[in-house]
Amino acid sequence: MARDKIYSEEEFPSPLLQLWYNFKQTPVVMIGFSCFLFLTLLAIFSPLLTPYTSVENNLSFLLLPPAWHSDGNVSFLLGTDNLGRDMLSRLIHGTSLTFGLSFIVVLISLVIGVLIGSISALTSGIKSSFLNHFLDVILSIPSLLLAIVIVAILGPGLSNTLWAIIMVLIPQFVHITRNAVTEEFQKDYVLASRLDGASSLRILHYSVFPNIVEKLISQATLAQSAAILDIAALGFLGLGAQIPMPEWGAMLKSGIDLFYIAPWTVYLPGLAILFSVVATNLVGEGMRHALKMRKEA
Amino acid sequence: MNLLDIRNLSIVLKSETNPILAVDRVSLTMKEGEVRGLVGESGSGKSLLAQAIIGVLDDKWQVDADRFHWRGQDLMRMTLDERKAIISKDVAMIFQEPMACLDPTMTIGEQLAEAVDCDQLSGYFWQKTQQRKEAAVGLLHKVGIKTHKICLDKYPHQLTEALCQRVMIAMALAKRPILLIADEPTAAMESTNQGQIFRLLASLNQLKNMSILLISHDLENVTHWTNTITVMYSGQFVEAGTTKQIFEQPFHPYTRALVDSSPKANMGLPTKSRLSALPGSIPILQHLPIGCRLGPRCPRAQQECVIAPKVRNSHGHQFSCHFSLMGSY
Amino acid sequence: MSSLLQVSNLSKSFKLSRNWFNQKTFTALEPISFEVQAHQTLAIVGETGSGKSTLAKLLVGAELPTTGNIKLNGQTLQPGNFKQRCQHVRMIFQDSGTTLNPSLTIGQLLDEPLQLNTDLTDEGRNLLIRETLQKVGLLAEHMSFYPHMFSGGQKQRISLARAIILKPQVIILDEALASLDPSLRSQMINLLLDLQQQMGLAYILISHNLGIVRHFSDKIMVLCNGQVMEMGDTLNILNQPKHQYTKKLIMSQRFQLSHR
Numbered sequence: 001m002a003r004d005k006i007y008s009e010e011e012f013p014s015p016l017l018q019l020w021y022n023f024k025q026t027p028v029v030m031i032g033f034s035c036f037l038f039l040t041l042l043a044i045f046s047p048l049l050t051p052y053t054s055v056e057n058n059l060s061f062l063l064l065p066p067a068w069h070s071d072g073n074v075s076f077l078l079g080t081d082n083l084g085r086d087m088l089s090r091l092i093h094g095t096s097l098t099f100g101l102s103f104i105v106v107l108i109s110l111v112i113g114v115l116i117g118s119i120s121a122l123t124s125g126i127k128s129s130f131l132n133h134f135l136d137v138i139l140s141i142p143s144l145l146l147a148i149v150i151v152a153i154l155g156p157g158l159s160n161t162l163w164a165i166i167m168v169l170i171p172q173f174v175h176i177t178r179n180a181v182t183e184e185f186q187k188d189y190v191l192a193s194r195l196d197g198a199s200s201l202r203i204l205h206y207s208v209f210p211n212i213v214e215k216l217i218s219q220a221t222l223a224q225s226a227a228i229l230d231i232a233a234l235g236f237l238g239l240g241a242q243i244p245m246p247e248w249g250a251m252l253k254s255g256i257d258l259f260y261i262a263p264w265t266v267y268l269p270g271l272a273i274l275f276s277v278v279a280t281n282l283v284g285e286g287m288r289h290a291l292k293m294r295k296e297a
Numbered sequence: 298m299n300l301l302d303i304r305n306l307s308i309v310l311k312s313e314t315n316p317i318l319a320v321d322r323v324s325l326t327m328k329e330g331e332v333r334g335l336v337g338e339s340g341s342g343k344s345l346l347a348q349a350i351i352g353v354l355d356d357k358w359q360v361d362a363d364r365f366h367w368r369g370q371d372l373m374r375m376t377l378d379e380r381k382a383i384i385s386k387d388v389a390m391i392f393q394e395p396m397a398c399l400d401p402t403m404t405i406g407e408q409l410a411e412a413v414d415c416d417q418l419s420g421y422f423w424q425k426t427q428q429r430k431e432a433a434v435g436l437l438h439k440v441g442i443k444t445h446k447i448c449l450d451k452y453p454h455q456l457t458e459a460l461c462q463r464v465m466i467a468m469a470l471a472k473r474p475i476l477l478i479a480d481e482p483t484a485a486m487e488s489t490n491q492g493q494i495f496r497l498l499a500s501l502n503q504l505k506n507m508s509i510l511l512i513s514h515d516l517e518n519v520t521h522w523t524n525t526i527t528v529m530y531s532g533q534f535v536e537a538g539t540t541k542q543i544f545e546q547p548f549h550p551y552t553r554a555l556v557d558s559s560p561k562a563n564m565g566l567p568t569k570s571r572l573s574a575l576p577g578s579i580p581i582l583q584h585l586p587i588g589c590r591l592g593p594r595c596p597r598a599q600q601e602c603v604i605a606p607k608v609r610n611s612h613g614h615q616f617s618c619h620f621s622l623m624g625s626y
Numbered sequence: 627m628s629s630l631l632q633v634s635n636l637s638k639s640f641k642l643s644r645n646w647f648n649q650k651t652f653t654a655l656e657p658i659s660f661e662v663q664a665h666q667t668l669a670i671v672g673e674t675g676s677g678k679s680t681l682a683k684l685l686v687g688a689e690l691p692t693t694g695n696i697k698l699n700g701q702t703l704q705p706g707n708f709k710q711r712c713q714h715v716r717m718i719f720q721d722s723g724t725t726l727n728p729s730l731t732i733g734q735l736l737d738e739p740l741q742l743n744t745d746l747t748d749e750g751r752n753l754l755i756r757e758t759l760q761k762v763g764l765l766a767e768h769m770s771f772y773p774h775m776f777s778g779g780q781k782q783r784i785s786l787a788r789a790i791i792l793k794p795q796v797i798i799l800d801e802a803l804a805s806l807d808p809s810l811r812s813q814m815i816n817l818l819l820d821l822q823q824q825m826g827l828a829y830i831l832i833s834h835n836l837g838i839v840r841h842f843s844d845k846i847m848v849l850c851n852g853q854v855m856e857m858g859d860t861l862n863i864l865n866q867p868k869h870q871y872t873k874k875l876i877m878s879q880r881f882q883l884s885h886r
Contacts, residue, residue: 014772015729188725191688192788195717196739197709206738210729338807339778487673488834489878514807517837558808560837568841568861569667569819574812578779 015294019214022290029289032282039276042092043100050089051075054246058084063262079264081255087264090246091272097247098235099276101162102227106220109166113173114216120174121181122200132178135171143168143230151239158247161240165230169223176219180212214291221284225277232273248273300476300508301327301350304364308345308532310582311357317582319358320345321590323534324608324615325527327476330506332499334519334540336555337529340579343512346529347478351390352381368475389469390478394485395461399453405464406449409433412468436467441497459490466497477501478510483518495522517559520544528552531580531590533605538614546626548616550595551575589618629661630828631715631796636694638680654680655852657694662796662845665822667829669843669860671836671875677852678832682800685830686717698795709743716789720801722781726773732759732784733769739792754791762787763817779810783817790821798830803838815842836879840864848872 013021024030042049052058058080065072066079066087078087120131138146147164154160184190184207193203234240235249243250248269255265308320320342327333337343349360365372367387372380392398400408410429413436418428437445440463453461462482469477479498483491499522501507513519519526520540527537528551536549547553554575556562563572577594586592588603595602597620606617616623637657642650655677662668670678683689685696690705697703698714719725727735733755740751756766762783773781782802789797799818803811815838821827833839839846839860846863848855848871855869867873 014731015774188719188721189727192717192719192725193727193738195686195688195708196712197742198738202742206730207727211727338809489673489874492878516808554809558812560835560840563837563841566841568844571816571819572812572841574816575809576813578777578810579807581777 018294019287019290022293023286026286026289029282029286032279032286035275035279036283039095039099039279040103043096043103046092046096050086050092051077052086052089054085054090054093055244056085056089058086060084063258065262066264066268078268079262081251081265082258082262085246087268090251091248091268093246094248094251094269094272095276097158097241097245098228098231098249098273101158102224102231105162105165105227105231106169106224109169109223110173110216110220112166113170114177116170117174117177118181118204121178121185122204128178132174135167135174138167139171141168143226144233147230147234147239148237156239156242158241158245161231161234165227169227172219172223173216176215177212180215181208184208184211214287218284218287218291221280221287225280225284228273228277228280298369299326299366300329300331300368301325302364302366303350303362306346306349306360306362306365308342308349308354309359309361311359316359317585318532319582320349320532321534321605323529323532325537327508327510329475329508330502331525332502332509332511332523334523334526335510335512335529336514336516336519336526338514338579340531340581341529342532343529344480345532347390347480347510347512350384350478351388352384386472387475388478389472389474389476390480391462391465391469391482393481394458395465395482396453396456396458398465399461401453404450404452405456406430406433409436409449409464409468409471412436412471414472432471436471437464439470440464440467442467457490458486459493462486462494463497466494466501470501474507476508476510478512480512481514482511484513491518498522515559516544516555517561528555531585533590534608534617535591536614536616538616542612542614546614546622548611548614548621548623549618550597550620550622551591552616553622630664630666630699631662632697633661633685634659634694634697636681636684636696637692638677638684638689639692653852655684656854658854659694660847660857662828662830664795664826664828666845667822667831667843669831669833669839669846670849671834671839671846672849673834673875675851676849678849679800680852681849682717682798682830682832685796686715686798687711712739712794713743713792714794715796715798716792716794717798717800718782718785718789718802720804722778722785722805725785726781728773731770731772735773735784736769736788736791739788743792758787758791761790761821779806779814782806782810782814786814786817786821790825790827793825794827796828796830798832800832801834804833804835811838818842836864836876848875 061073061076061080062084063082064076064080067074067077072079076086076088078091080086081090116131120128143165146168147161150160150164190203190207193207231240231247232249232252235247236253238253241247241250243254251269252266255262255269259266303323303325305322305324306320307318307322310317310319323342323346325346335343335346345354345358348354354360362373367383370383372383399405410433413429413432417432418425420428433449434445437448442448442460442463448456448460448464456464477498483494486494498509498511502509511519511523523540525537525539526543528535528543528549530551536543536547536552543552544556547556554573557573566572575594575596580586580590580593588605589595592598592602599620601619606619608615608617611623635657636655636659637653638655639651639653642652660668670681672678680689684691687703687705687708695702703711703714736755736758737751740746740754746754755769759766759768764780764783764787773784776784785802803814806814818829822829831839831843843860845858846860847857848863848869850871855871856863856867863872864876867876
């Protein structure tokens with residue numbers, strides 16, 4: 001009886017790989033993760049994937065119900081809205097707006113927040129306190145309210161709302177980074193590195209960041225689901241994306257008037273928002289769960 | 298009649314690939330009023346054994362035994378609820394790091410009052426709160442804290458480790474247990490405080506005839522305060538006997554190595570000479586050796602050691618080794 | 627014989643209150659002076675709060691002294707100059723769980739001090755890492771393992787490897803043996819003794835376990851609340867303690883030097 005492996009080889013994965021294995025074990029989380037990837041692909045490749053453009057008017061096909069209705073047409077899979085624009089194409093383009101922009105917003109606030117947080121953690125005294133708290137005033141204002149204030153000053157538009165959401169997300173990252181970096185600095189291996197003669201930058205790069213990156217990512221997923229909802233809410237209020245941009249919140253707004261005659265113009269963007277928020281939350285939850293399991297193992 | 302009679306207890310870590318035998322057929326007996334030490338290094342399964350006795354292991358561990366008697370009652374035949382009722386009434390446990398075992402958001406007085414047994418309170422329900430408080434003060438006096446007023450209103454982080462451990466012992470005494478299991482109670486303390494805690498346990502043993510199972514990894518510490526000792530290594534039973542027998546005439550090579558590594562034995566050696574030590578390190582759970590688990594490290598190991606040795610008894614001194622040191626005494 | 631390490635008047639005080647008007651200072655360590663020779667071990671004994679960890683941090687350079695200086699082979703070690711100091715004085719910490727960076731392999735961990743302080747090429751560093759791992763009793767294959775795969779005793783050996791890789795002259799053991807199991811402790815002590823013979827190291831052992839201190843050290847210093855209670859040869863002090871505090875310490879460990 002021959003065996004193909006006489007010595008069972010054990011894998012010794014790095015902590016990051018361990019995290020990935022733990023992450024893979026929950027099926028629900030993997031479904032959420034694949035949905036997240038699917039949305040990201042849609043957001044990046046939306047111009048190539050849509051059958052029609054998002055602004056193309058087909059005046060002969062106004063308010064067509066989705067293809068599974070008896071009146072529907074299969075060339076407009078999800079129906080059309082009141083100006084004859086294809087819902088499917090609009091939704092896919094909207095992915096790059098709502099979902100894609102939320103991703104970029106989180107990325108920008110992550111980078112700025114981590115920068116400010118690290119500087120705050122490296123210094124001490126008044127300078128560090130100031131950096132830690134100077135954006136805290138913004139934390140007390142809900143992002144929606146802040147966006148309305150900015151819109152009142154600068155005028156409505158997608159870019160203004162993006163700045164508002166970035167500003168609201170930065171203090172969260174500042175706090176998390178500063179706490180995590182200060183905690184890491186208490187550890188002995190950072191002291192050992194410093195005694196070896198490493199500069200602060202080198203310590204940050206090699207000893208501190210690899211160990212806090214997981215906390216940052218789980219905070220980023222939380223922030224992203226908040227950002228998606230904020231962008232959609234502001235679009236719904238008419239303060240964010242303007243017509244004719246196919247942002248999901250703006251689509252909801254234009255669909256509300258037609259709710260009784262063409263409900264698909266409302267529920268389809270709503271479902272899209274729900275889908276993306278659930279996918280983001282699943283990924284975030286899965287990551288936090290995997291972190292906890294890795295700590296216990 | 299033995300208080301606790303465990304024969305061939307095994308604890309298996311369930312997993313789909315291959316279940317791991319974390320504790321392999323360990324036997325333990327305790328008499329009334331006895332202080333027994335359970336000695337083993339990290340990975341020896343001593344804490345697992347204590348938790349199995351109390352019954353707090355979760356579902357991923359499976360506990361089997363040939364015999365598990367408590368005061369003559371066979372616990373293996375009872376339902377889970379009956380077993381829990383008996384054990385929780387008669388057995389109490391205290392842990393390492395007492396400050397972490399106390400609730401940081403409640404004062405000591407509140408926690409003690411919570412631990413007091415309802416059966417011991419008599420009176421109408423509006424009197425019970427006052428009676429609880431008095432019972433809590435009584436418990437603190439039992440463990441030697443006279444200045445109870447200072448303690449009762451403080452939070453755990455405001456007290457020292459030794460004081461927290463006394464509070465833990467007071468909470469354990471609330472139900473008037475017959476057996477107290479102390480899982481490395483002094484590991485986090487300085488040597489002066491260790492003496493205090495051990496003296497308290499010894500006085501409880503003498504005054505109330507309470508049996509104590511003292512778990513530790515330091516053989517030398519334990520020998521001063523115990524009557525009998527059981528030694529475990531990597532989940533297997535190694536040796537058991539009276540303290541004098543174990544310390545002066547250890548039969549198993551592992552016990553001999555433990556005795557040799559204690560400072561008292563090294564006093565004869567000249568300064569800065571090599572200590573006698575077993576080579577290698579403790580096996581991890583994923584790579585347990587077959588048969589006698591000391592095999593790879595034992596200086597007396599031979600071909601037969603791949604079969605786990607049976608327990609042999611000589612004048613109450615039990616050991617499990619094929620090539621014991623019995624002949625050299 | 628000229629001594630390897632000379633400490634004179636070293637002390638450390640911390641400023642307590644943030645008031646600009648009355649500054650309260652907390653003296654963690656009163657001015658002390660001592661000397662250590664090569665091949666010798668000095669043990670520093672005391673309860674928590676006695677100032678022994680402060681002394682260790684001052685010696686290794688993690689804190690700046692308030693007064694005094696440290697001389698190695700006649701050269702003053704400048705406070706704050708890590709690159710100069712790390713070639714000569716290294717430290718092993720107590721809690722092996724947090725001394726090793728969990729996201730670096732052992733090879734990368736040992737590579738870092740070499741990259742920062744020596745001019746060796748990649749192959750030279752690789753060779754040195756392999757030799758050092760073999761010296762402490764680990765295999766060269768362990769270079770690609772992560773710290774979580776090692777047991778406590780092996781982690782202490784890796785800390786020891788990190789300490790000796792720069793070929794220092796003084797190693798400070800800050801309660802390094804306290805968390806080990808007794809059998810592993812004996813192995814580690816044997817290893818330390820061998821290295822002391824081979825490399826001519828001087829050890830400064832900080833511990834509260836008098837058994838290890840008695841076996842391992844030549845001289846002993848007893849600290850209490852930042853002050854030196856007694857200092858001298860180990861056997862003399864443990865046999866005939868003069869100060870009240872030393873007597874209490876020895877009694878609490880039920881330590882009797884004479885045979886039973």
